[in-house]
Amino acid sequence: MPIKLVSLNIEGKRHLNRTILPFLQKEKPDVITLHEVFEQDRHRIERTLGMKGIFVPLGRLSYTKQNHQNKTKLWGLLTLSKLPIRQSGYEYYYGNPSLMPDFYPGLDPNIICRAILWIQVTHQKNIITFVNTHFIWSYNGEVSDLQKNTLISLFRCLNRFSNCILSGDFNSPRGKEIFSALSGKYKDNIPHNVTTTIDNAIHRSVDTIQYVVDGIFSSPIYSVTDVAILNGISDHIAMVCMVNKNTIFGQIRTRLCIYKDKLFYMTLRFWNWLNA
Numbered sequence: 001m002p003i004k005l006v007s008l009n010i011e012g013k014r015h016l017n018r019t020i021l022p023f024l025q026k027e028k029p030d031v032i033t034l035h036e037v038f039e040q041d042r043h044r045i046e047r048t049l050g051m052k053g054i055f056v057p058l059g060r061l062s063y064t065k066q067n068h069q070n071k072t073k074l075w076g077l078l079t080l081s082k083l084p085i086r087q088s089g090y091e092y093y094y095g096n097p098s099l100m101p102d103f104y105p106g107l108d109p110n111i112i113c114r115a116i117l118w119i120q121v122t123h124q125k126n127i128i129t130f131v132n133t134h135f136i137w138s139y140n141g142e143v144s145d146l147q148k149n150t151l152i153s154l155f156r157c158l159n160r161f162s163n164c165i166l167s168g169d170f171n172s173p174r175g176k177e178i179f180s181a182l183s184g185k186y187k188d189n190i191p192h193n194v195t196t197t198i199d200n201a202i203h204r205s206v207d208t209i210q211y212v213v214d215g216i217f218s219s220p221i222y223s224v225t226d227v228a229i230l231n232g233i234s235d236h237i238a239m240v241c242m243v244n245k246n247t248i249f250g251q252i253r254t255r256l257c258i259y260k261d262k263l264f265y266m267t268l269r270f271w272n273w274l275n276a
Contacts, residue, residue, distance in 0.1 A: 003030045004029045005031045006032045007214070010037060012037070012038055012063055015234045019233045021049075023230075033168065038061075040073055050082070055078045060102045075103075090117045094113060094154075097115070116158065118164070128165065131161065131166045131167070162219075166182070174188070175212075187257055191227060197214035214239060216241055223245065225242045
């Protein structure tokens with residue numbers, strides 16, 4: 001039997017009781033990677049879902065500018081598992097975690113630290129590594145020099161894993177340099193007919209956002225199937241899929257897909273260089 005994975009940006013407390021916890025209880029995933037989680041909600045999420053969680057803080061945050069003084073709470077990544085966690089860990093690739101900066105609306109979102117949070121689980125004698133991250137932000141979907149430099153640091157962290165399932169909110173649209181670089185290293189498993197991973201009915205922006213910024217990437221050794229993109233849960237869509245060990249032929253097919261995307265990425269970089 002494959003492992004069921006759910007990945008979701010939950011936007012703090014805003015949707016936790018009304019939609020997120022009921023959704024996760026209904027889906028019954030084996031592994032969950034969540035972003036924008038308040039640490040104080042961690043144990044309630046664990047108890048409600050009957051899962052073991054690992055949390056890593058990225059900063060202290062308040063969603064309201066008026067009440068931010070002494071109101072900011074630790075906020076970051078949470079990965080949960082029903083399967084026994086063989087190993088786990090985290091590594092920061094951006095910011096200064098010893099300062100644990102405060103953030104509230106009106107400040108630069110990139111004062112917040114960024115990290116990978118990883119767990120290894122054993123499934124049918126196979127060790128599977130799940131990596132969770134929330135990448136830095138740029139304005140209006142443009143790729144910034146800061147994102148390009150930070151991507152190098154992210155890849156340094158990811159190089160510790162020979163194979164992994166990488167999921168998260170990457171804050172950069174598919175088709176542009178950051179997302180293309182990721183899909184030149186791992187398989188992009190979000191269906192090509194998906195045009196946005198923002199739930200515009202819930203998102204706080206007044207504009208309609210048509211960007212695929214959330215993703216589930218995988219090394220060729222893994223098979224990611226039955227990918228579902230579900231609305232009505234948070235300001236970002238929920239990503240649901242099944243993860244299993246890939247067949248030899250599946251690994252070859254996946255490598256060909258990655259090489260194709262890598263060629264596209266190299267062509268994109270060359271085109272950007274010509275037009276710089």
